Amino acid sequence: MKLAVVEGDGIGKEVIPAAVEILDAFEMDIEKVPVELGYGKWERTGSAITDEDIETLKECDCVLFGAVTTPPDPNYKSVLLTIRKELDMYANIRPIRPLPSVKGIHERNDFNFIIVRENTEGLYSGIEEIGDEVSTTKRVITRKGAKRIADYACKLANNRMKKLTIVHKSNVMKSDKLFLDVCRETATDTGIVHRDELVDSFAYNLITSPWNYDVIVTTNLFGDILSDMSGALVGGLGLLPSANIGDKYAFFEPVHGSAPDIAGQNKANPLATILSLKMLLEWHGDIAEAAILEEAIDSALNMGICTPDLGGKYTTSEVGNIIAKYIRTR
Amino acid sequence: MKLAVVEGDGIGKEVIPAAVEILDAFEMDIEKVPVELGYGKWERTGSAITDEDIETLKECDCVLFGAVTTPPDPNYKSVLLTIRKELDMYANIRPIRPLPSVKGIHERNDFNFIIVRENTEGLYSGIEEIGDEVSTTKRVITRKGAKRIADYACKLANNRMKKLTIVHKSNVMKSDKLFLDVCRETATDTGIVHRDELVDSFAYNLITSPWNYDVIVTTNLFGDILSDMSGALVGGLGLLPSANIGDKYAFFEPVHGSAPDIAGQNKANPLATILSLKMLLEWHGDIAEAAILEEAIDSALNMGICTPDLGGKYTTSEVGNIIAKYIRTR
Ligand SMILES: CC(C)[C@H](C(=O)O)[C@@H](O)C(=O)O
Ligand SMILES: CC(C)[C@H](C(=O)O)[C@@H](O)C(=O)O
DSSP states (O other), rough: EEEEEEEEEEHHHHHHHHHHHHHHHHHOOOEEEEEESSSHHHHSSOSSSOHHHHHHHHHHEEEEEEEEEOSSSSSSSOHHHHHHTTTTOOOOEEEOOTTTOOOOSSOOOOOOEEEEEEEESBBBSSOOOSSSSEEEEEEEEEEEEHHHHHHHHHHHHHTTTTTEEEEEOTTOOOOOHHHHHHHHHHHHTTTTTEEEEEHHHHHHHHHGGGGGGGEEEOOHHHHHHHHHHHHHTTGGGGOOOOEEOOOSOOOEEEEOOOOTTTTTTSOOOHHHHHHHHHHHHEEEOOOOHHHHHHHHHHHHHHHHHOGGGOOOOOOOOHHHHHHHHHHHHH | EEEEEEEESSTHHHHHHHHHHHHTTTTTEEEEEEOOOHHHHHHSSSSOHHHHHHHHHSSSEEEEEOEEEEEEEETTTHHHHHHHTTTTEEEEEEEEEETTOOOOOOOOOOEEEEEEEEEESBTTTEEOHHHHEEEEEEEEEHHHHHHHHHHHHHHHHHHSSEEEEEOOOOOTHHHHHHHHHHHHHHHTTTOOEEEEEEEHHHHHHHHHOOOOOOOEEOOHHHHHHHHHHHHHHTTOGOEEEEEEOOOOOOEESSOOOOOOTTTSSSOOOHHHHHHHHHHHHHTTTTTHHHHHEEEHHHHHHHHTOOOOOGTOOOOOHHHHHHHHHHHTTO
16 A cells, blocks of 8 residues: 655644554555645745645555645635545545543433535535625536435445435525435435435534434535534544545545644644544555554543543653554554 | 514414414504415415515514425425515524523533524525536625625624624635625724634534634524524524514514424424514513513523423413413513
């Protein structure tokens, strides 16, 4: 496996080394290719990501990514959005699962759902008209785009509880009628039990009854909002991993950003990145390694080994160290 | 005051009579004009709302509205959206405040914020292209639309804690740059302390730390999602009141829908409608009456007088009865 490793900016430079130390502990046959991207590179060279960088990413099998800072400069092209588009990674997978010893807003922790977010179109189309009096953004839903994310979600549901929830706002936006229809057809064709919910009341239902859900499929921006919101269920935004998956490439990253306010202090929580590494191992078929990593994370948490945001006293690198050591001595 | 009273469909026919009984208890000089709108009317007459209905609404000073059912028929024109548009009610005000004896997801109940939702544009523009392969919806932000909602929010903030949060997604949608800029300028000009947050992490922050917010201003669909989500903070969607306000008209309605599943059983929670009535009284300047109504609601809840959704044994009409009696005998 050839793995591109992107630290990026801010706490990306701290959480990625922690995850890489853990990966190294497995002593797998992996060629790591460091790639510099982001705001720091932009300041230094005038571009945050070059065509060559994209070629390098494409030559790798997958990417482990930290976080990048996006300045409010309208000329700055978002690195994340560029990569998602260039590598055509249409599925953004965000599993929400409680961790041991970490409390979210509920006492109950018997939930475990996955948000499958369409990752290439919707309000991220980039089709905009900017004016001083009127500015518009075109929300684009295509049959092809809806079909491939519906296929992905149904395949996932088939390996889990065969239960799909389609989240939309088709009572107001006709563009969601297409999304809903395609998802329904796909679920029916593949024998997946499905229901649909309007995004507004769904936000309420997901927060109050997360145990009612298994696989959730939705459009780009809804998936963005709902997954961050779900951080409240598991005890923090710093705990959510994600995978961006296409037919050819895969890209693993924590949902959180570069957090400039706490960068450089070695106190960022590396768990979202370490859980993203676990998704990478699963995606690559290293099921045994993924299971050991989960065991290591759970043990660390049960022993109170965590960063200050979770009430612990450990640094980012210590958490990485201890989990890596667990794996090495197992 | 001339008040249009719209029951609508489903539980609208139960919660509105409860609220009207309470209003009557104040023995104010109000002329009530019943208006039939909604799905039931559509089935009976072929139209859910006519031009005459709109004229009738316009002849009134304000509207007390229950809920309507919207069938998934593409030819059915949403009653609510039609009214908001025709009466140009650009501000949708959704206060989120815990009620006594009703638990939301937190132990703490020291929060009290208001979502000010732009109510006429954004993704509700109705500008759509429907196709079999591609469907689009145009998200429209205008300077005029942003300015009037920003003005409203700043005026509100000025009467409260002078603290405004602007919620947007301008890192992805340039249309939100206009919204953000206008809101920032308006807040600066009126001396309101303001900050802005991206809608995704804001959803997380609002759920986990609602006590950090006072007045929140945002675009149409974000306001829709965030307000329903906030129902989790106060113990239920059935508890959220709202006001739709324009320069000429005002319209008060519970955030919940017509709930066909529990309609006809006299068990719907009338509190969202009763709280909407309280907003109506405040809007009309009947501050003493609004305060008495709040007192009555709080007493009822403290005595366990509530519908089954809150763990009570009372019917919709009993809750209305008891609160009305409290007001009459006070
Ligand atoms: C940084 C931003 C462009 C991105 C998004 O909106 O997709 C982020 O919020 C995410 O969820 O990965
Ligand atoms: C019924 C629907 C059109 C409406 C909306 O989306 O605005 C509702 O959800 C609301 O929040 O009032």
